[in-house]
Amino acid sequence: MDSLTFWLHMDSDFMWCWYCFDGxxxxxxxxxxxxxxxxxxxxxxxxxxxxxxxxxxA
Structure with missing residues (x-):
């Protein structure tokens, strides 16, 4: 598996979400x-x- 990077982001409504990126x-x-x-x-x-x-x- 490639390394994964998780990124937290605040959107324009001041709510938090996250993204996961690969290499x-x-x-x-x-x-x-x-x-x-x-x-x-x-x-x-x-x-x-x-x-x-x-x-x-698995």
Whole structure:
């Protein structure tokens, strides 16, 4: 698996979302919802990382 980079972004409505990029700067995944706080978005990134690791191991 390529290295993955997770990026938190605040949109124009001051809501947080996240994106996951591969080594070629291609979007591999993104949040399906927006989060009010950055801490919520960070928790969602950690959950997404865990799901991706489990999927890669399967």
């Amino acid at each position: 070629n700067r291609t979007i591999m995944a993104r949040s399906s919802r927006s989060y009010f706080s950055r801490d919520e978005a960070k928790a969602a990134v950690m959950a997404a990382k865990a799901r991706m690791i489990q999927a890669a191991a």
